[in-house]
Amino acid sequence: RKEVEQDPGPFNVPEGATVAFNCTYSNSASQSFFWYRQDCRKEPKLLMSVYSSGNEDGRFTAQLNRASQYISLLIRDSKLSDSATYLCVVSGEYGNKLVFGAGTILRVKS
Amino acid sequence: NAGVTQTPKFQVLKTGQSMTLQCAQDMNHNSMYWYRQDPGMGLRLIYYSASEGTTDKGEVPNGYNVSRLNKREFSLRLESAAPSQTSVYFCASKTSGGAIEQFFGPGTRLTVL
Numbered sequence: 001r002k003e004v005e006q007d008p009g010p011f012n013v014p015e016g017a018t019v020a021f022n023c024t025y026s027n028s029a030s031q032s033f034f035w036y037r038q039d040c041r042k043e044p045k046l047l048m049s050v051y052s053s054g055n056e057d058g059r060f061t062a063q064l065n066r067a068s069q070y071i072s073l074l075i076r077d078s079k080l081s082d083s084a085t086y087l088c089v090v091s092g093e094y095g096n097k098l099v100f101g102a103g104t105i106l107r108v109k110s
Numbered sequence: 111n112a113g114v115t116q117t118p119k120f121q122v123l124k125t126g127q128s129m130t131l132q133c134a135q136d137m138n139h140n141s142m143y144w145y146r147q148d149p150g151m152g153l154r155l156i157y158y159s160a161s162e163g164t165t166d167k168g169e170v171p172n173g174y175n176v177s178r179l180n181k182r183e184f185s186l187r188l189e190s191a192a193p194s195q196t197s198v199y200f201c202a203s204k205t206s207g208g209a210i211e212q213f214f215g216p217g218t219r220l221t222v223l
Contacts, residue, residue, distance in 0.1 A: 004152070008150070032210075034211075042216070043214035043217055044153070044200070045214070046211045087153075096141065096158070096160055097168070100152040100153040102150055102151060
C-alpha cells in the first residue's frame with residue numbers, strides 16, 4: 001500500500017465549476033500536510049499547507065481529517081490556469097522528510 | 111536570487127556510463143534533497159542532507175551516491191547508469207526546524223539507453 005494515495009484522474013471540468021480532490025495517508029504519526037501544484041514538465045510548488053481546523057486561500061479550501069487520515073482540496077470557480085497536477089504531501093514523524101502522492105490531474109476546459 | 115538551480119537540464123546516457131547531477135541553492139537552507147519522479151509513482155526520495163556534512167538514504171538510494179559539497183551544493187552521482195534510472199530528477203531545499211516548504215529546482219530529464 002502506498003503511503004499517500006490519490007485518485008490520478010484526470011478530472012475534466014468546465015470553467016467556473018467546483019472540484020474536489022481527496023487523498024489518504026497511512027502513517028498516523030504524520031505531523032504536517034500540504035498540497036503542492038505541478039505544471040506540465042515543471043517543478044512542484046507549494047499551493048497551501050493543510051491545518052487541522054481547515055483553511056482557505058482565495059478559491060482554495062483544504063481540510064484535514066486525522067481520525068480518518070484523509071486530506072481534501074476544494075477548488076471553487078475553476079479557471080483555465082488551474083489546470084495542473086495536484087500533489088498531496090505528508091510529512092514524516094519528525095518533519096524532515098516529505099512523502100508525495102502520485103498526483104491528481106485537473107483539466108479545466110472553456 | 112536564483113533559488114534552486116540544477117544542471118544539466120537534459121542528459122542522455124548509455125548503459126554503464128557515469129554522470130553527476132549538480133544542484134545549488136542560494137537561500138541559505140540547511141536541508142537538501144534529491145528526488146526522482148516517474149509516471150504514476152510520484153516523487154520518491156533518493157538521498158537527503160539535513161545539514162552540511164551529513165547525508166542519509168531515502169526510499170530509493172540503490173545505484174546512487176551523493177555529496178554535500180558545502181552548504182550551497184548537493185550533487186547526485188550515477189556510477190553505472192541503468193535504463194531503470196531513466197527519470198526526472200529534482201533537487202529541493204528547505205530551512206531547518208520542522209516540516210515547512212521545500213523549494214524545488216527545475217529538474218533534470220535523464221534518459222539511459
